[in-house]
Amino acid sequence: MSERRNAIPVAVVSALGLTQIIGYGTLYYSFSILAPGVAHDLGATVEQVFAVFSASLFIGGLSAPSIGKWLDRFGAATVMTVGSAISALTLTLCAWSPNLLVFAVAIMLLEVASGMVQYQAAFAALVERGPQTASRSITHLTLIGGFASTIFWPIAAQLHEDFSWRTIYLLYAGLNLLVCMPLHYWIARPGRTEGRPANKTKFPVIGALPEGSRRRGMIMVSLAFALQGFTLSAILTHMVPMLGNVGFGAAAVVIDALFGPSQVLSRLINMFFGQDLPPPSLATLSAVLIVTGVAMLAVFGAWVPGAVAFAVCLGLGSGINSIAQGSLPLWLFGSESYGVITGRMAASRLAAGAMAPFVFSFVMETFGINVALVANACLGSVGIAAFVAVSQSTKRRAIVAP
Known part of the structure; x- marks a missing residue:
């Protein structure tokens, strides 16, 4: 009711x-x-x-x-x-x-x-x-x-x-x-x-993290979203030229075009089938998909099916990531001071995203595309670990105050 x-x-x-x-x-x-x-x-x-x-x-x-x-x-x-x-x-x-x-x-x-x-x-x-x-x-x-x-x-x-x-x-x-x-x-x-x-004046949501764990949870979730922001910004900025340099030539544009529809598809799937999935699991899934996509491109190189899987996984993960940015803070910390909480998280994510294109470009030019991709995947893996750690810290799902 x-x-x-x-x-x-x-x-x-x-x-x-x-x-x-x-x-x-x-x-x-x-x-x-x-x-x-x-x-x-x-x-x-x-x-x-x-x-x-x-x-x-x-x-x-x-x-x-x-x-x-x-x-x-x-x-x-x-x-x-x-x-x-x-x-x-x-x-x-x-x-x-x-x-x-x-x-x-x-x-x-x-x-x-x-x-x-x-x-x-x-x-x-x-x-x-x-x-x-x-x-x-x-x-x-x-x-x-x-x-x-x-x-x-x-x-x-x-x-x-x-x-x-x-x-x-x-x-x-x-x-x-x-x-x-x-x-x-x-x-x-x-x-x-x-x-x-x-x-x-509404019925507020009470966060799933206990008070004593919230500071640590904020740091871990902010770190995870920042690392995801870094990965996505770095890859998306260089996606077409990077795929061209790997060896796909004109096909790079076609592969790149799979990213957008995959984003929408992930949101559709979540809308119809993912309503019961807890936000920490959703955020973890997003991070896993992004890391998997980057790792696939590093491992399979110029193999077309691998590049297609890279673009699809990256798109699916990015689509879910946008949802998790809004739903995970609400689930963990509740609706009280929601703006302040998401603002702090956005600060680290946007700052990381702003630096990513330059850092990724430098690593590519200095050490090669494969090293840049592997390093990016490793950073993303740290984000996965952070989401998992926060998930394990939750004592209960967010509940509605009576």
């Missing part, structure tokens, strides 16, 4: 799904397509533009804990409303940028705004609206949000044939201002009671 009363409306999940597609599509996925035009127009190299982007990801990681506090203090949907306005403003600043320095400042501000509107904030909004059913809604949300790259990569490519990158950024600013901000404002209004976040 309490679960039904605490259910999150489908309209809210759908609205957040649309804003996640627009948020990730305009603020993240389109960058790789627009970067060459940005570099040419600003008199910079593509490498310099991507270095600016990596630095912005690191800044975003540093801002994540503060954003987490705002989510708990003001309400996630309220923060997302403000974040959409800031996203529109910074996208406009990007479009106006006369040189690389101004563009760099704009992109760094944009990455801070991204933390206010993307998954970290959206998960917190779902936990506020219905703590008991948030895990299920997080799965549905990630399924919808998983189409961001599928939709915006071709949109950005098509737009870039007819418009400059500056015009495209202005169009993206309009989407954030005219679509995302009103939707976030609509979610914020019924999601708050007397100025306090909605989860204060």
